[in-house]
Amino acid sequence: MAFGAKFRRDRSLLIMVLPAVVLLLAFVYLPLLGNIIAFMDYVPFIPIEQSPLIGLANFEKLFANPAFWNAVSNTLQLTVLQLLLYFPVPIALALYINSLAIPVVRRFLQSVIYLPHFLSWVIVVAFFQQILGGSGAISQVLIQNDAPGLDVLTNPDIFKLLLTSQIIWKDAGWGTIIFIAALASIDESLYESAAIDGAGTWHRFWHVTLPGIRPIIVLLLILRLGDSRTPDTLG
Template sequence: MAVNQALPRALRSLGGGRRSPNPPDAPATHEPPARRTRSFLTRLRQDSPLLFMAAPAVIVLLLFTYVPLLGSVVAWMDYVPFLGFTHSQWVGWDNFTALFQDSAFWSALSNTFQITFLQLVLFFPVPILLAVLFNAVAMPMAKKFVQSVIYLPHFLSWVIIVALFQQVLGGGGVISRILATHGHKGLDIMSDPSTFKLLLTAQGIWKDAGWGTIIFLAAIAAIDSQLYESATVDGAGAWGRFWHVTLPGMRPIIVLMLILRLGDSLTVGFEQILLQRDAVGPGAAEVLDTYVYFNGVVDGNWGVATAAGLLKGVVSLLLVLAANKLAHRLGEEGIYQR
C-alpha cells in the first residue's frame, strides 16, 4: 500500500515538483477525432452498385418525362409538324387566349375537378380502411386469400374492366335482364351521363383499392407492438387502439400519399374515360386529358392542346406545393423538407 502511494510522489518529483496537466488520478481528456470527408470519386466508387441499379429508372424518367417538357414551346407557336420547331410561326399568347375562350375547355376543366373531388373523398380513404381491416384479421390464411382476391383487378386492363361493368350495369347487362324478367324497366347505368362520374369512381375503387393497401399495410406493420400492449393495459378498446396508436402511426404515410395523389389528381384516367366517352357524350366525359388528345392528335390544333396540357401541369405543381406547405404546418415532413 505504501509503495502505491509513494509512486505518484516520486513521479511528481521527477517532473520538477510541478503537477502535470493530466495527473494519473485525473481522467484523461481526448480530442474528438476529425471527421474524414470522402472525395466525390470515392463516394462515386463506393455507391456505384446503387447508382447502376437506379440508372435505368433515371434514364427512362429523363427521356419520357423531362426531355418532352422542351416541347412546351409549342404553346406559343402555330406548330405544324412538317415544318418543325424552327420554321413554325410564333404566335405569342394567342393559343392561351383561344383556350380560355373555348367553352369546351371550361367544361373539361369542371369535369376534371368534379371527378378529382369524388376520387379524393370516396376513393382515397378506401385503401386505408382495407389495410386496417386486414390488420385485424386473425387467421393468416384467410388474410392472404382475401388480399390476393382484391389485388387481382389491378392487373386487368381498363378494356376488360369496362367490358365487365358493361355486362353487369349496361342496358343488356345482368341487372337489366333480371329487372326486365320481373316486369320492371331495364337499367343502363353505363350510358347515363348523370351517374357517369360516380361510375368512374366505383370502377377505380374496384380496380386499384386493393393494390393501394400495400403501402398502408407496411405502415401498420412498422408500428411498435408494445404501443398496442400499453394501450390495452390502459383499458383502450379496439376503437381506442385504432384512434390513438394505429392512426397516428399511419399519419405520415397518409399525408405523403395524399400529397402525391394531389399532384396526380388532374390525371383522372385517360384510357378509362376514352373507352366510355362516346356512351355518355363529351358534356359529361370530357376531361383535360381527352381535351388535349382530341384537339391535338385528332384535330391537329397542337398549340391550344399544348397550352391546355401546360396549364394542367402548372395547376398540379401548385397543388403539390400547397399540400406540402400544409403538411409542414401540421408537423409532418411532406415530400421534401422545409
C-alpha cells in the same frame, strides 16, 4: 477527395446508370423542347421553324373556350370525389383484414382485393359493361322480370360516381396492402398498454393506430393527388 478521384472510384456505377440517364434525357427532357409549339401558329405540314410565333394567342383562345373550363371543373370534381370516397376504403379494408384471426383468411382476402390492380382499364371497363351496361347482367335480369332495363354506363348524371367506383374497385387493393404493412409495423405493446389503461377500440385506433400509419396516409394522399384519374387516363 478530388472530383477526378471520385470519378475513378465510382466510374463503374456511373457506367451502369448511364443508359438510364440517356433514356431519361431522350424520352422525357428533350421532348419538352417541343412545347414551344404552344406559342406558335403551328401547322404540321410545314417545318416547325417556318411556323410563326404568336405569343400567348393560343392560351387566350383556350381560356375563352367554355369546354376548357368544363374540363377543369370535371377534373376538380373527380379529384374531390376520389379523395372523399376512395381514400378511406383502403384504410377500412386494411383495418378489417388486420383484425382477422385466421391467417389463411387474411391472405385470401388480400389476394382477392389486390387482384383487380393488375387488370388493365380495358378489362375493368368491359367488366362493368357486362354488369351495368344496357345489355349487362343486371339489365337482363330486370327485363326478364318485366322491369325496365338499366343502363348505368350511358347516364351522364352518375358518370363521375361510376368512374370513382371503378377506381375504388381497381386500386383500393394496392392501398390496402400498403396500409396492412404499415399496421404490421406498429408495436403491439402500445395496444397492450392502451388496453391496460382502459382505452376502448376507438381510443386505441385514434391514439395508437392512426398515429402509427399517419406517415403512410400522408404519402398515399400525395400520390393520390398526383394520380387523380381523369377520363384520358383510361386509355
